[in-house]
Amino acid sequence: MAGPRPVVLSGPSGAGKSTLMKRLLKDYEGVFGFSVSHTTRKPRPGEEEGKDYHYTTREAMQEGIDNGDFIENAEFSGNLYGTSKSAIEDVRAQNLICILDVDIQGVRNIKKTDLDPIYISIQYVLADRQTETEESLQKRLEAARQDMELSKEPGVFDVVIINDDLDKAYEELTAILIDEIKKVQEVKS
Numbered sequence: 001m002a003g004p005r006p007v008v009l010s011g012p013s014g015a016g017k018s019t020l021m022k023r024l025l026k027d028y029e030g031v032f033g034f035s036v037s038h039t040t041r042k043p044r045p046g047e048e049e050g051k052d053y054h055y056t057t058r059e060a061m062q063e064g065i066d067n068g069d070f071i072e073n074a075e076f077s078g079n080l081y082g083t084s085k086s087a088i089e090d091v092r093a094q095n096l097i098c099i100l101d102v103d104i105q106g107v108r109n110i111k112k113t114d115l116d117p118i119y120i121s122i123q124y125v126l127a128d129r130q131t132e133t134e135e136s137l138q139k140r141l142e143a144a145r146q147d148m149e150l151s152k153e154p155g156v157f158d159v160v161i162i163n164d165d166l167d168k169a170y171e172e173l174t175a176i177l178i179d180e181i182k183k184v185q186e187v188k189s
């Protein structure tokens with residue numbers, strides 16, 4: 001595919017992926033664009049349809065998956081999540097670096113496509129997100145344990161960033177992406 005290389009951010013739930021990504025989108029306006037995923041989970045307070053996710057039903061999403069509308073999809077913590085082809089095309093049509101926020105299953109499935117992104121794992125330090133139920137939190141903790149193990153496997157990620165200090169993690173992230181950022185800025189200047 002033509003254009004700047006996309007970026008896949010992965011890592012356990014609550015590791016800080018959205019926080020780091022929102023900072024990138026704000027600091028480098030006109031450089032990055034977010035691939036808005038579909039999900040069957042309910043919106044959290046403050047989340048917006050079309051900005052954070054496309055919120056949908058399991059039936060509608062399954063139909064889209066069956067139609068081949070998604071480049072990857074996964075079941076996570078009792079809900080479906082997926083990246084539609086159009087979510088990526090929308091960003092790439094603007095010649096922006098497409099950022100995808102996906103779980104480890106998404107990473108594995110994207111590796112089977114021709115997307116060729118930079119794979120970055122964000123690892124943490126679990127923050128207590130007040131919006132999760134006890135059951136959801138337990139499922140997310142189990143997924144996090146598996147994610148941490150898989151992120152250590154050689155060749156899965158290009159880089160693993162430990163987000164124990166937000167500013168330091170953000171500096172590491174921008175340092176990894178600076179060549180791609182410059183390419184987009186040069187084309188636009």
Ligand SMILES: Nc1ncnc2c1ncn2[C@@H]1O[C@H](COP(=O)(O)OP(=O)(O)OP(=O)(O)O)[C@@H](O)[C@H]1O
Binds near residue numbers: 013018020127163
């Ligand atoms: N380095 C850090 N130190 C302390 N708190 C942090 C740090 N990074 C992020 N946080 C906080 O941790 C919480 C979870 O972060 P965030 O929503 O970015 O995680 P996430 O990886 O995107 O989670 P999910 O994949 O479930 O959407 C937020 O409240 C955020 O403000």
Ligand SMILES: Nc1nc2c(ncn2[C@@H]2O[C@H](COP(=O)(O)O)[C@@H](O)[C@H]2O)c(=O)[nH]1
Binds near residue numbers: 010011012014103104
């Ligand atoms: N495989 C995919 N995983 C996705 C996608 N969008 C988000 N995610 C991952 O789901 C969990 C939970 O997210 P949350 O917003 O409910 O906390 C997290 O690991 C995300 O990275 C997707 O399109 N495909």
